[in-house]
Amino acid sequence: MADPIAPLLDAYAEDRLRLPICEDCGTAHLYPRARCPHCGGTRLAWREASGAAELASYSVVHRAPSPDFAAEVPYVVALVRLAEGPQMMARLVDVPPDAMRIGMRLALRFAAMPGGERRPVFAPAETPP
Numbered sequence: 001m002a003d004p005i006a007p008l009l010d011a012y013a014e015d016r017l018r019l020p021i022c023e024d025c026g027t028a029h030l031y032p033r034a035r036c037p038h039c040g041g042t043r044l045a046w047r048e049a050s051g052a053a054e055l056a057s058y059s060v061v062h063r064a065p066s067p068d069f070a071a072e073v074p075y076v077v078a079l080v081r082l083a084e085g086p087q088m089m090a091r092l093v094d095v096p097p098d099a100m101r102i103g104m105r106l107a108l109r110f111a112a113m114p115g116g117e118r119r120p121v122f123a124p125a126e127t128p129p
């Protein structure tokens with residue numbers, strides 16, 4: 001069976017976030033699975049995410065998990081809730097620590113991780129004028 005995560009990682013390499021959407025119940029989910037976690041359906045289609053999200057939770061990392069990340073600390077790891085429903089973990093960028101608020105609106109970007117892989121990160125959404 002094909003690796004259900006492969007389409008997600010392939011999209012990351014192109015700076016795109018695509019979500020598996022169940023064609024039976026219409027809901028999106030993450031992480032990718034072979035079956036819809038909501039209804040058990042197997043008819044899954046990949047669709048581009050809007051990139052809109054909100055901050056659900058976060059943690060400031062002060063101690064690098066490996067030497068590769070030593071130059072990155074401190075950084076923020078966030079749990080974000082995508083507009084399509086699923087939640088995902090990602091780095092939060094361009095937010096001063098005292099400006100982070102649960103529920104704040106975020107926008108998707110991509111950045112190179114220390115190992116060179118492209119991964120989604122989130123930054124504060126532009127405030128409408």
Ligand SMILES: [Zn+2]
Pocket residue numbers: 022023024025026027036037038039040041
């Ligand atoms: Zn479903």
